[in-house]
Amino acid sequence: MTMKTFPPLGEISDAMVIETSRAAGEPEWLTEQRAEAWRFFASAEPPYWRRTDLSKFKPEQVIAAADTAATSLYQEEDLADQGVAFTTLAQALRSHEALIRRYLGAAIEPTRHKFLALNAALWQDGVFLYVPKNVSVELPLTAVFSMPIPGGAIMPRNLIILDDGASVTFVEEYHSIAASDQAFAAPVTEIFLGNDSTLRFVAVQTWGEDVYHIGAQKARVGRGAALEWAAVNLGARVQHIEAETALEGDGSRVEWVAATFAADHQNLLTAPWLRHIGAKTEGHMDFKTVVKDQSYTTFDGMIKIEHQSRATVSRLEEHALHLSPKARSDSIPGLMIDTNDVAKAGHASTSGEVDEEQLFYMRSRGIPRDEAIHLIVMGFFEPVLDRIPNDALRQRIADMIEAKI
Amino acid sequence: MNSDLVIKDLRVSVEDKEILKGVNLTVKAGTIHAIMGPNGSGKSTLAYTLMGHPGYTVTGGEVWYQGRNILELEPDERSKLGLFLAFQYPVAIPGVTVANFLRAAMNAHRAEEGKDPKETAIPMAQFRKQLREQMAALGIDESFARRYLNEGFSGGEKKRIEILQMAMLEPKMAIMDETDSGLDIDALKIVAQGVNTLYARHPEMGVLVITHYQRLLNYIKPHFVSVLMDGRIVREGGPELALELEEKGYDFLREEVASA
Numbered sequence: 001m002t003m004k005t006f007p008p009l010g011e012i013s014d015a016m017v018i019e020t021s022r023a024a025g026e027p028e029w030l031t032e033q034r035a036e037a038w039r040f041f042a043s044a045e046p047p048y049w050r051r052t053d054l055s056k057f058k059p060e061q062v063i064a065a066a067d068t069a070a071t072s073l074y075q076e077e078d079l080a081d082q083g084v085a086f087t088t089l090a091q092a093l094r095s096h097e098a099l100i101r102r103y104l105g106a107a108i109e110p111t112r113h114k115f116l117a118l119n120a121a122l123w124q125d126g127v128f129l130y131v132p133k134n135v136s137v138e139l140p141l142t143a144v145f146s147m148p149i150p151g152g153a154i155m156p157r158n159l160i161i162l163d164d165g166a167s168v169t170f171v172e173e174y175h176s177i178a179a180s181d182q183a184f185a186a187p188v189t190e191i192f193l194g195n196d197s198t199l200r201f202v203a204v205q206t207w208g209e210d211v212y213h214i215g216a217q218k219a220r221v222g223r224g225a226a227l228e229w230a231a232v233n234l235g236a237r238v239q240h241i242e243a244e245t246a247l248e249g250d251g252s253r254v255e256w257v258a259a260t261f262a263a264d265h266q267n268l269l270t271a272p273w274l275r276h277i278g279a280k281t282e283g284h285m286d287f288k289t290v291v292k293d294q295s296y297t298t299f300d301g302m303i304k305i306e307h308q309s310r311a312t313v314s315r316l317e318e319h320a321l322h323l324s325p326k327a328r329s330d331s332i333p334g335l336m337i338d339t340n341d342v343a344k345a346g347h348a349s350t351s352g353e354v355d356e357e358q359l360f361y362m363r364s365r366g367i368p369r370d371e372a373i374h375l376i377v378m379g380f381f382e383p384v385l386d387r388i389p390n391d392a393l394r395q396r397i398a399d400m401i402e403a404k405i
Numbered sequence: 406m407n408s409d410l411v412i413k414d415l416r417v418s419v420e421d422k423e424i425l426k427g428v429n430l431t432v433k434a435g436t437i438h439a440i441m442g443p444n445g446s447g448k449s450t451l452a453y454t455l456m457g458h459p460g461y462t463v464t465g466g467e468v469w470y471q472g473r474n475i476l477e478l479e480p481d482e483r484s485k486l487g488l489f490l491a492f493q494y495p496v497a498i499p500g501v502t503v504a505n506f507l508r509a510a511m512n513a514h515r516a517e518e519g520k521d522p523k524e525t526a527i528p529m530a531q532f533r534k535q536l537r538e539q540m541a542a543l544g545i546d547e548s549f550a551r552r553y554l555n556e557g558f559s560g561g562e563k564k565r566i567e568i569l570q571m572a573m574l575e576p577k578m579a580i581m582d583e584t585d586s587g588l589d590i591d592a593l594k595i596v597a598q599g600v601n602t603l604y605a606r607h608p609e610m611g612v613l614v615i616t617h618y619q620r621l622l623n624y625i626k627p628h629f630v631s632v633l634m635d636g637r638i639v640r641e642g643g644p645e646l647a648l649e650l651e652e653k654g655y656d657f658l659r660e661e662v663a664s665a
């Protein structure tokens with residue numbers, strides 16, 4: 001396969017970024033955005049993250065795709081006559097430029113750190129999903145991102161826009177067969193939920209063992225809208241995902257679940273932020289982590305109940321299961337309350353080895369120890385697996401978890 | 406091979422405290438044997454030890470069953486040998502449904518060395534049918550099959566699910582630890598009937614019933630009654646012993662033991 005690539009990041013210039021954008025026929029505002037982001041990337045220091053080990057990561061050697069090469073879209077019904085757009089972001093520039101211009105970068109500030117700027121400067125892959133007012137899409141829409149060349153880099157940019165009253169299920173999946181070369185993914189997903197819309201969002205990360213994944217996701221949730229967010233993190237050598245749900249509209253809500261399973265030397269971090277801004281917003285977070293071997297995970301979560309919010313309901317649960325004594329899971333939950341009108345705010349957290357009483361109970365029924373541990377781990381993740389809308393994907397994830405135990 | 410459960414001079418400690426101080430007891434195959442005794446006398450300790458709970462340290466004695474000293478076996482091996490314990494306090498397993506748990510347990514029993522587990526597994530249709538029938542017999546609503554095992558179950562529901570597991574696994578030697586506690590009178594009858602049906606189907610089966618109350622023994626009629634006090638069997642007899650205890654309480658036995 002021949003594929004257009006940029007030279008290594010260390011050799012790219014402003015002019016090259018501008019030229020590539022113009023050659024692709026992109027609108028001038030986007031060319032400017034890219035150039036500006038590139039200048040930020042080129043001059044900014046790499047972020048210092050205490051819990052994400054980038055010591056072996058060499059960004060200047062990264063070779064990024066210069067063309068949409070890693071995005072595959074799956075849909076089971078034709079949605080065009082309902083006005084639904086589900087296409088690559090690059091393609092959508094031709095049909096939905098005004099929407100893209102309005103929303104691109106409106107959730108995630110590209111200058112928050114170097115790698116977000118890199119995404120804004122160089123993105124080629126990515127999906128654009130727009131669901132018009134009051135349109136309900138039954139079957140899930142799926143975007144799969146894979147690594148087009150071993151040792152390469154992709155920076156997908158995803159834009160998900162639901163108009164008022166719209167409803168859809170969207171799955172984004174990062175997937176590769178194990179490649180031994182170091183590869184890099186820096187995806188950014190921005191989600192906008194109009195009033196009273198409903199999104200079931202599933203994000204699955206199953207990269208091969210030498211991928212560095214530095215991603216960001218943010219959903220801005222409008223009045224009365226509902227977000228169900230399920231994240232599965234199984235792959236990559238290093239993962240650093242900053243995710244945010246901003247409950248901006250009154251009465252908006254989120255059910256947020258996540259399953260992370262780290263083994264070997266994996267270093268997987270998730271930093272979910274839940275911000276309550278509107279009145280009567282409701283958030284439930286349930287994050288599950290299993291660690292094994294010498295892996296290391298971090299849950300760096302924050303619930304922020306802002307000044308103008310009222311009658312807020314917020315609940316955070318996070319649980320970690322240790323399958324070996326050398327594995328480590330850090331949990332740094334934070335709660336910032338800036339209002340005096342909170343209806344309910346709670347936090348529960350556990351961390352420990354497999355419960356001996358559960359094991360004994362299961363073994364007393366004839367189930368051998370190993371299998372009992374399998375069942376306990378699968379059961380631990382069940383609330384997350386349960387939310388995966390597509391049977392084949394759920395089965396594949398279950399198989400991957402089984403294989404990892 | 407001997408299908409009696411023979412407990413010889415069993416001594417058990419928990420956290421360096423001796424709880425069982427030399428228990429001698431035989432549960433004969435084909436009999437129902439009740440154990441009664443005051444709170445804290447060691448009944449659950451005995452039940453857990455027979456099943457192999459890792460928190461109980463055996464400091465002496467032997468337990469023979471099917472030609473083996475089962476104290477040397479893992480809990481799952483004991484289960485496969487035919488032992489079953491209906492727990493006084495069943496444990497919740499989040500995310501694992503009653504049906505999946507039972508299927509895993511049954512398949513573990515059917516597994517054979519050197520054979521593909523897929524080959525020995527119970528066919529799905531057969532499993533479903535059997536489960537439906539047993540649940541109906543025990544008055545358990547079908548929706549329980551899809552619920553997570555013991556999660557949010559009421560005390561009585563947990564006990565019924567214990568008996569459901571017993572009915573599905575068809576053990577040769579069943580130990581029931583206060584299965585009657587937490588049951589209302591209707592549930593008690595249904596559970597007792599479940600046990601009696603199983604026993605009628607497998608008359609060679611042994612049943613060790615731990616209880617505080619004569620009430621259960623009206624429905625599950627024991628052949629033998631033993632009294633455990635302060636870690637020792639202090640009296641053995643027939644069903645009349647249970648009636649006597651009901652009438653007089655444990656104090657008369659305490660006095661007897663003290664003066665002996």
Ligand SMILES: Nc1ncnc2c1ncn2[C@@H]1O[C@H](COP(=O)(O)OP(=O)(O)OP(=O)(O)O)[C@@H](O)[C@H]1O
Pocket residue numbers: 419420424442443444445446447448449450451460493
């Ligand atoms: N895990 C444990 N840790 C500490 N002490 C224990 C433990 N298990 C049992 N014991 C003690 O051992 C003694 C016997 O307990 P056991 O549960 O066997 O009694 P029991 O006869 O079943 O009582 P009950 O009728 O109340 O169920 C009690 O004093 C109890 O406190």
Ligand SMILES: [Mg+2]
Pocket residue numbers: 448449450493582583
């Ligand atoms: Mg007890």
